[in-house]
Amino acid sequence: MKINQTVAGWAFLVFLPACAMAPQGPSADWETLNAEALALHHAAKYDRAVDVATKALALAETNRGPDHPEVATSLTNLAALYRATERAPAADALEKRAARIRYVNQ
Template identity: 50%
Template sequence: MKKHLVTILSCALLLVPAAGAGSIEWEALVKEARSLYEQGKYDRSAAVAKKALDVAERERGPEHPDVATSLNNLAELYRIQGQYAQAEPLYKRSLAIAEKALGPDHPNVATSLNNLAGLYRTQGQYAQAEPLFKRSLAIRENTLGPDHPDVAQSLENLADLYRMTDRGTEAETLQKRVAAIRAIKR
């Protein structure tokens, strides 16, 4: 399970805003939440992430990409702590905002899909996870190119799902692509 957490988190949690993307207060809160997360202080990180969400909603409005980022981060913290029922609606709202604000094929939408799929996979809801992982992979391949590290992460997540559902041959095929992408000197 730890490996799955690392795989999902490598690209997803906690999302850090691009420089100048949000208010100074919001950016500081997001960075503080990430720091607390990295220290394993998940309860404190979640409290700070809630503040970041409040700031984003107040300053940017409920449909802004900063709100989607904040929702994703808070959901990820809940997921890590096994609070799946609290995480799911936040992931879904984050995805809906990202799709509306950024378009259905934006890389941030792929990240939201990946995270929601990871939640379903963690809960053993493989049939719900698979199409989300596949859509995330397709978006990343189309927008970032077939050899991008985020594509490798999506492939690995899907391969993990295949292994969990006794589809070892399919998993092995994907894992070979992962290895090839990661072997590329950047």
């Protein structure tokens, strides 16, 4: 399980957008939620991290639409948390949806 958590943590880092910039509006809230979920993930507070990542996903879907790249990032982040908590089937489904969104947005 430790290896899965490490891999999931790195995947989460890779897909988390850089928060160094200061976006305004809905993206700022979305990035704040993602940063909070990442911090909780690294602190091994997985249940809370899943809650926050789920809120980030809902915000992205509401503000950007179901096929926006932010939705794909949120799905990937949530999938990494699911993998860290040994919920591979749920993670697989989220990753497939994220891949489809990325393909559509190429």
